[in-house]
Amino acid sequence: MAAVSVVDKFDSSKLVNSEDFCNFVPGEVFNRVDNRNWNSASVEMYSFSPVLLDAEPVPSINDHTLAFFGAFTIENSVPVHGEYKIDGQRIFHGNAVFGEVTVCPRYQPGDWRWRADTDENLVCGVIYLPHNILENVAEAAMDIDSNSVELIATSGRYDEFIMHVGKQLSKDINRENNINRVFAESLTQALGAYILQNYCTYAKKLEIGKGLDRSRLARVIDFIESNLDNNIGIEDMAAVAHISAYHFIRMFKLATGSTPHQYIANKRINKAKYFLAKTDEPILKIALDTGFASASNFSSAFKRIVGCAPSVYRRQSQ
Numbered sequence: 001m002a003a004v005s006v007v008d009k010f011d012s013s014k015l016v017n018s019e020d021f022c023n024f025v026p027g028e029v030f031n032r033v034d035n036r037n038w039n040s041a042s043v044e045m046y047s048f049s050p051v052l053l054d055a056e057p058v059p060s061i062n063d064h065t066l067a068f069f070g071a072f073t074i075e076n077s078v079p080v081h082g083e084y085k086i087d088g089q090r091i092f093h094g095n096a097v098f099g100e101v102t103v104c105p106r107y108q109p110g111d112w113r114w115r116a117d118t119d120e121n122l123v124c125g126v127i128y129l130p131h132n133i134l135e136n137v138a139e140a141a142m143d144i145d146s147n148s149v150e151l152i153a154t155s156g157r158y159d160e161f162i163m164h165v166g167k168q169l170s171k172d173i174n175r176e177n178n179i180n181r182v183f184a185e186s187l188t189q190a191l192g193a194y195i196l197q198n199y200c201t202y203a204k205k206l207e208i209g210k211g212l213d214r215s216r217l218a219r220v221i222d223f224i225e226s227n228l229d230n231n232i233g234i235e236d237m238a239a240v241a242h243i244s245a246y247h248f249i250r251m252f253k254l255a256t257g258s259t260p261h262q263y264i265a266n267k268r269i270n271k272a273k274y275f276l277a278k279t280d281e282p283i284l285k286i287a288l289d290t291g292f293a294s295a296s297n298f299s300s301a302f303k304r305i306v307g308c309a310p311s312v313y314r315r316q317s318q
Helices: 005-009 018-024 131-140 160-169 178-199 214-226 234-241 245-256 260-278 283-289 295-306 310-317
Strands: 028-033 042-048 064-069 080-086 089-096 100-104 110-116 122-129 154-158
Touching (some): 018 122, 042 160, 064 160, 122 160, 122 178, 131 178, 131 245, 214 245, 245 260, 260 295, 260 310, 283 310, 295 310
Antiparallel strands (some): 042 122, 064 122, 080 089, 100 154
16 A cells, blocks of 8 residues: 555654554545454555555554455456565565455555556455554463564465454444454454464563563653652553553562552652651642542551551651
8 A cells, every 4th residue: 555645745754643544545445443442453444546556655653554455256356466665675576366465563654556457446454453462462362572572564475364354343333332342352362363473573481470670660660650640550550561461460569579559559658758747738739649539548548558647647747
């Protein structure tokens, strides 16, 4: 695929979101299933002219893309002579037929040229696969260090499984039905495992028993320190450490001796102790400024950790 003329005004080295990708593709979207609010891949189905020889490169996007070529049925498939480049390097040149896929890693611009011996438009589906899904599958299901996972650019390879998943995910579904959400997320997890096994390289297994390494732990602690007055979730911290939430709690405790919840609570209480001793700010304001939802929640946590009420600690400290 390639970009429309609007790219003349666009720096293709810049990153665009997958939801904006269609604005840079020289085809018409006739079906879109947006699953970004779920833990699932999204799909767009495009109709293209049978000849495209002079378009601009497609800009880099934030998701991996899996394009499957489905112009015709298998019985009357017509080959398309094409060329595909990723970041200026040619990875395919030849005839593409029904069922062949192109896998493009995130952050890499692509460039398509093609000519088909037909007057009919070509149909291509694009699956947008978020990288965090690969990370979670790598660590939760395969104990692979997600930092070592690299998706390999591939084109011109027949892959019935990717095409089948794309067609299933592109079906019009009732988004208020939780069963459909479970189906889409389960299918995406299966796709992630398949991509890891068939299109990725990875260097090492995740060393779960050793806890977070020094670099990851430092990043997480910096993140906690900068967000003590905000709501900090396990998913947020796991993302900073570049590991799945599935392993994060255990690895954090091995590294610090505390669960993430205990660690954050102690940090917030220590910050509150400073304000209580050094300022005259109201206890409610101190509670809110240190990330507690209310004065009562703050008081309960303070008594549990310090052993006395905030007001008592203030009198004793000033």
